[in-house]
Amino acid sequence: MNSVPVVRKARLNSAFKRLMSIHWLMAACYLVLFVTGSGMARLTRGTPFRSELYDFHKSMGALVVALLTWRILVLLQVWWRKYTKHLPKFTPEWQRKFFLHTLLYLFMFAVPVSGFFFSNSYRSNNVRLFGLTLPDLFPQNSDLVDLGRSIHFWIAYIFLVFIILHTLQQWKVVRANWRRFQCFVMNWKQSKSI
Numbered sequence: 001m002n003s004v005p006v007v008r009k010a011r012l013n014s015a016f017k018r019l020m021s022i023h024w025l026m027a028a029c030y031l032v033l034f035v036t037g038s039g040m041a042r043l044t045r046g047t048p049f050r051s052e053l054y055d056f057h058k059s060m061g062a063l064v065v066a067l068l069t070w071r072i073l074v075l076l077q078v079w080w081r082k083y084t085k086h087l088p089k090f091t092p093e094w095q096r097k098f099f100l101h102t103l104l105y106l107f108m109f110a111v112p113v114s115g116f117f118f119s120n121s122y123r124s125n126n127v128r129l130f131g132l133t134l135p136d137l138f139p140q141n142s143d144l145v146d147l148g149r150s151i152h153f154w155i156a157y158i159f160l161v162f163i164i165l166h167t168l169q170q171w172k173v174v175r176a177n178w179r180r181f182q183c184f185v186m187n188w189k190q191s192k193s194i
């Protein structure tokens with residue numbers, strides 16, 4: 001008999017697995033963005049590879065916007081499969097998670113847009129996706145450069161605070177997965193030694 005509980009079975013559906021694959025891919029991109037962003041902002045003009053680092057950061061920023069679009073489409077697919085069968089139980093735990101995930105999505109959108117605002121205000125045709133010049137989302141306006149820098153700075157670091165909160169909220173899940181993985185490795189080793 002299949003012993004996988006129904007709830008876990010639903011979680012293992014292919015759309016949810018795809019959503020989590022994009023989740024980890026994007027989490028790796030955000031790590032790169034935070035490291036490059038905070039590093040390059042502290043470099044003085046004339047430092048070798050400074051402008052290449054800026055270009056790389058902007059390219060990664062544009063890439064996560066594309067990944068976000070894909071993620072939202074997969075999320076809609078997960079919701080469709082899940083909530084057309086039964087509505088969620090609106091427990092306080094569910095509401096907390098929903099609220100935090102919604103905020104994370106808003107930041108995933110707002111942080112790169114603020115990066116575009118900052119870069120386009122400084123100079124037009126200033127954002128390239130690994131060499132391909134992207135159209136401007138905002139007009140060039142040197143009066144708004146400092147405002148753009150401030151907005152990008154603040155919302156990027158507030159986003160980081162929410163990522164940390166989310167990581168703490170998911171810690172139990174991560175620990176349980178880690179234990180499951182350790183059991184898997186132990187069983188595999190035992191089966192090899194027989």
Ligand code: HEM
Nearest residue numbers: 019023026027030075101104105163166167170171173174
């Ligand atoms: C780096 C930035 C991160 C962002 C923006 C983020 C955002 C999200 C969002 C919005 C979801 C809901 C599912 C979805 O729509 O994709 C989610 C789920 C999840 N996240 Fe993250 N996450 C990040 C990093 C992490 C990290 C570092 C961990 C590890 C502790 C983690 C663990 C999880 C887990 C286990 C789930 C599944 C929750 C569930 O079972 O419903 N996330 N994350």
Ligand code: HEM
Nearest residue numbers: 033034037038041058061062111112115116119127153156
């Ligand atoms: C989710 C995506 C992004 C994240 C998490 C992110 C994060 C950051 C962080 C943490 C900094 C350092 C701020 C500081 O300490 O002063 C930074 C700087 C910067 N970011 Fe982003 N960024 C993202 C997307 C973008 C995009 C799409 C662009 C442009 C199109 C961009 C352009 C810049 C620029 C030009 C700086 C340098 C600021 C300075 O010189 O003061 N970023 N970013």
